[in-house]
Amino acid sequence: MTATAIAPAGRTMIVPASERRLKNHTGLAQTVQNTLTMAYRGLVKIRRTPEQLVDVTLQPIIFTLMFTYIFGGAISGDVASYLPVIIPGILVQTVITTSVVTGTQLREDMDKGVFDRFRSLPIARIAPLSGALLADTVRYAIATVLTFTMGFLMGLRPDGGLAGVVAAGLLVIACSWAISWIFAFFGVxxxxxxxxxxxxxxxxxPLTFLSNAFVPVETMPGWLQWFVNINPVSHLVTAVRDLVNNGVFGVDAWVSLLGAAVIVAIFAPLTVRAYMRKA
Structure with missing residues (x-):
């Protein structure tokens, strides 16, 4: 059979079977192409409504200035000594918090009927979801660059060198992308x-503030230290500090990557399954 009759609104419409197969069973090449197109759409939205970047532009600047000058003297004696501690913490806290936008914007697009329009197009059904996730990595990159830039302007001189800074930024972006699958699931x-x-x-x-991002673990009450030590955010912050300050890709970095892989393995199928039911 090469065609199927369907009857919306009391009328009969003939939809070629080839078109139905195209919508439901697209190849890998077309899926990648459609994903890149949808990612570009996300970037165009940001360009037309730059206020969407308020969280990734102002938050790193405000938080870095505020936390450094408030806690720097009390925790490390002076601002310069506190920068190697606070910049990795601010970076992780800012970029992870930014990943929430993936779920909220996904839900907004679904509520506005945008995905109903996508459903009628001959594109891979997964493309609007995967494109949104890909486009948001640009937001993470912007937050990462701004956080390190603020650190440099305030006097941070990372002993890990440029390679350590780049590796730390890529690690945070990769882990935040993995976490964004959780919020994408919530969005669906x-x-x-x-x-x-x-x-x-x-x-x-609780995960970001009850961590070692802003203060040393040993300064906390004993009953709280156990949670901070097992908090995955603490492992990521420690990994970033090791890379930025020492240029070392240590155990905490591997733990962070393993945690990111587990999150993707669990939430990617859940998100895709829930999304497909509505798409």
Whole structure:
């Protein structure tokens, strides 16, 4: 059979079987091409509405200045000594928090009917989802560059060199991309964008602030230290510090990559399955 009759709104329409197969079973090459196209769409949205970048542009600057000058003297004696501690912490906290946007914007597009339009196009069904995830890596890169730039302007001189800084940035971007799958899943199953943001922040704030991102673990109460030591954010912060300050890709970096791989292995299939049911 080469065609199928369907009847929307009381009328009969003939849809070629080849077109149905194209929508449901696209090849790898077309899927990649459609994903890149949807990622470009995300970048165009950012260019036309630059206020979407407020979180990744202002947050690194404000947080770096605020935390450095408030806690620098109390924790490390002076600002210069505190910068190697706080810049990796600010970087991880900022970029991970930015990954929430993936879920909220995904939910907004679905609520506005944008994905209904995509459903009618002869493109890979997964492309709008994968394209959004890919486009958001640009946001992570912007936050990473701005955070390190602020650190350099304030006097940070990383002993790990340029290679250590680049490796640390790539590690944070990769882990944040993995975490964005969690919030993409929330975006698909949630009822509103505000609920996605509320749930995400409820999860992220304890993880980022109850970590070693801003203060040494040994200064915390004993009952809190056990949680901070097993907190995955603490492992990522320590990995970034090792790379930036010493140029060492240590155990914490491997733990962070393993955690990212586990998150993707669990939430990518869940997100894709939930998305396909609605797409």
């Amino acid at each position: 199953i949630a009822r509103s964008a505000s609920s996605v943001q509320g749930i995400s922040m409820l999860v992220l704030f």
